Amino acid sequence: TSPTLRNRLARGEKIFAGWMASAYPRMAEALGRAGFDAVILDLQHGEASFAEARDAITASHLAGKPAGVRVGLEGFGDAARLYDLGAELAILPMINSVEDARKLVDTLKYPPVGGRSWGGTRGLALYGLDAESYRTSANDQIIALAMIETQQAADAMEEILDVPGLDGVFVGPSDLSISLSRGEKLDHQLPEAVAVMRRLLAAAKARNKLTAIFCSGGEAAARNAALGFDIMAVGSDWAFLTAGAQAALKTARGH
Ligand code: 3PY
Ligand code: MG
Numbered sequence: 001t002s003p004t005l006r007n008r009l010a011r012g013e014k015i016f017a018g019w020m021a022s023a024y025p026r027m028a029e030a031l032g033r034a035g036f037d038a039v040i041l042d043l044q045h046g047e048a049s050f051a052e053a054r055d056a057i058t059a060s061h062l063a064g065k066p067a068g069v070r071v072g073l074e075g076f077g078d079a080a081r082l083y084d085l086g087a088e089l090a091i092l093p094m095i096n097s098v099e100d101a102r103k104l105v106d107t108l109k110y111p112p113v114g115g116r117s118w119g120g121t122r123g124l125a126l127y128g129l130d131a132e133s134y135r136t137s138a139n140d141q142i143i144a145l146a147m148i149e150t151q152q153a154a155d156a157m158e159e160i161l162d163v164p165g166l167d168g169v170f171v172g173p174s175d176l177s178i179s180l181s182r183g184e185k186l187d188h189q190l191p192e193a194v195a196v197m198r199r200l201l202a203a204a205k206a207r208n209k210l211t212a213i214f215c216s217g218g219e220a221a222a223r224n225a226a227l228g229f230d231i232m233a234v235g236s237d238w239a240f241l242t243a244g245a246q247a248a249l250k251t252a253r254g255h
Helices: 005-010 025-034 050-062 076-084 098-108 122-127 131-141 151-155 157-161 173-180 191-206 218-227 237-253
Strands: 015-020 038-042 067-070 089-092 143-148 168-171 210-215 231-235
Touching: 005 015, 015 025, 015 237, 025 038, 025 050, 025 237, 038 050, 038 089, 038 231, 050 067, 050 076, 050 122, 067 076, 076 089, 076 098, 076 122, 089 098, 098 143, 098 157, 122 131, 143 151, 143 157, 143 210, 151 157, 151 173, 151 191, 157 168, 157 191, 168 191, 173 191, 173 210, 191 210, 191 218, 210 218, 218 231, 231 237
Parallel strands: 015 038, 015 231, 038 067, 067 089, 089 143, 143 168, 168 210, 210 231
Antiparallel strands: none
């Protein structure tokens, strides 16, 4: 399979990705087979080791679905390495300034856009591409997103979006609400946070940049798709497991 998310987004399709916080690589295959358009592994707050992330990327390809990663703080090098291993999308947390966004592009885009170091390995095989085809298509096909999740990032959103080579933004509604409320609230629908989301959607669309957001479940995903986001990361796998277990037990026990 060649990279596909870009093409689907270019056709105006909404992407619903399963958000994986567990460390079990085959969970990525399960989320893909459940019907998600892609699987995103969380390496900032999730449990997977680097080797588990590598295997989860391969497992999601078994389900015919592209894999993405949300790397840890300062995880620029990890993101580039996971691209090499076949990730098609990377999300960098806490991108708060133009300098952060420039570093993101410099690490994740090949010259002349950035300075990504050459070393595509597993990714070439997963996509069935030769080195030259991967190298010359990667900048346009592989997606690099900056997380907007602080007051500082909200204040700098236009300048961040203007950084050449950045593909788009990913809203972290938890940290955004905590930051905007100065530590008072964790609320994905905090009015001030939703106002920032609306401004961000308008600013991104005016610049033809992608918009993505974390969604704590199906309802949040439907709401954010209606608001105008392109990519909804829905999760997590732990929450799906817990909800499924609770529903089964409720039915079994009758209460
Ligand atoms: C946030 O909501 O802050 C995130 O980082 C999404 O997981
Ligand atoms: Mg966050």
